[in-house]
Amino acid sequence: MARTLARPADTYSPTYFLASLGAGGTAVSFFMYLMFWVPHPGQAVPVFEDIAAAWARGLLPQQVAIVVAMLGIAVFAVLNIKSLIWNLRSFSAFKHTAAWQEMKQSNTESSVLAMPLALAMTVNVGFILGLVFVPGLWSVVEYLFPFAMVAFALIGVLAFRQLGGFLGRVLSKGGIFDVTAHNSFAQLLPAFAIAMVAVGFAAPAAMSGNPVTVGTALVLSTFLGVTAMIYTVMAAITALSSMLHYGTAREAGPTLLIIVPIMTVLGIMFLRQAHGLHTTFDAHGNAGETLVFLARMLSVQVVFLLLGMTVLRAQGYFRDFVLGPKTSPGSYALVCPAVALSVMLQFFINKGLVAAGMVDKFSLAFWALTAVALIAQAIAVWLVLRLNRQHFGRREEIAVAAE
Secondary structure: OEEEEEOHHHOOOHHHHHHHHHHHHHHHHHHHHHHHHOOOOOOOOOOHHHHHHHHHHOOHHHHHHHHHHHHHHHHHHHHHHHHHHHHHHHHHHHOOOHHHHHHOOOHHHHHHHHHHHHHHHHHHHHHHHHHHHOOOHHHHHHHHHHHHHHHHHHHHHHHHHHHHHHHHHHHHOOOOOOHHHOOOOHHHHHHHHHHHHHHHHHHHHHHOOOHHHHHHHHHHHHHHHHHHHHHHHHHHHHHHHHHHHHOOOOOOHHHHHOHHHHHHHHHHHHHHHHHHHHHHHOOOOOHHHHHHHHHHHHHHHHHHHHHHHHHHHHHOHHHHHHOOOOOOHHHHHHHHHHHHHHHHHHHHHHHHHHOOOOOOOOOHHHHHHHHHHHHHHHHHHHHHHHHHHHHHHOOEEEEEOOO
């Protein structure tokens, strides 16, 4: 027997697309600093010129926040793109293996939906990079929206083709889907992927001034959002039944938290749609309605956070798979709820509490609440770095048969 060194990531699974997703989401969480702490009159999001103006007239704390935000966006965007490229290459090779053929005959075939999920996130990250680092982008942004929608449409087609192949197989014949292996929320991954495409489609609705662009974005994002919600409910109900009967699959335990990012993504989609309806079609909401809406979304997240953390602690998941010697690609699913909670809290504080007049911006209460969002973000940053080191940095000696 010969001995060689291998990383855990060398045993590939499409679930590793979540590594790219987590890094991209963390980059987005740093954009929240600019979104809510940098004035951006005239448009829905801050751009390079707004950031430069805030830097020129800002006090030291604001300048520090700008530096941290831009560094965070840049670093985690690089990790996002680097991981996406690695995953695309690895998946291409994986499709020629017996493991792929075996996966296509099991419940885990749906994990391939992590690919369009990661692709959609990278498109969102690319747009943020343009807003933050490219001068004058807003002057040509209307020409970019159609290209962005085409990109999301292609990703959506990919997601529906992959999901259609999976559902066509398991629903056309009985006895193929293993109910005993449905004891987690892993089957909610397709809903997450479709929701991510939906929120991407909703971006032009919030930022464009062209009625055709806004209307198209509203309709398509609504279709995708409704599809994601229907799939989430169906998959969650059937999975819960299986979990009550068989217990929660240990390595898939982090999927219990997938509702958290789904709620954040759908929540942002609804906010973007509301903004587009207000600015383009004169349909007005009010700050109180937004506050209650965000409170409801956050409440759902807290409920599933409590549920998921209760099960993960009972299983000793963190002790073994995060802090301990064991590795599982599914551990990257832990990054998403930390990012999602941080982003949702930023929206709840700024678009909810501050906009409704309950909390004064930059007051002591404001920073006390924002600290919770920053702690969630810090956990996401730590998880990305920790898991990357575990899966891509650590090499273990394994035995292989000598030729």
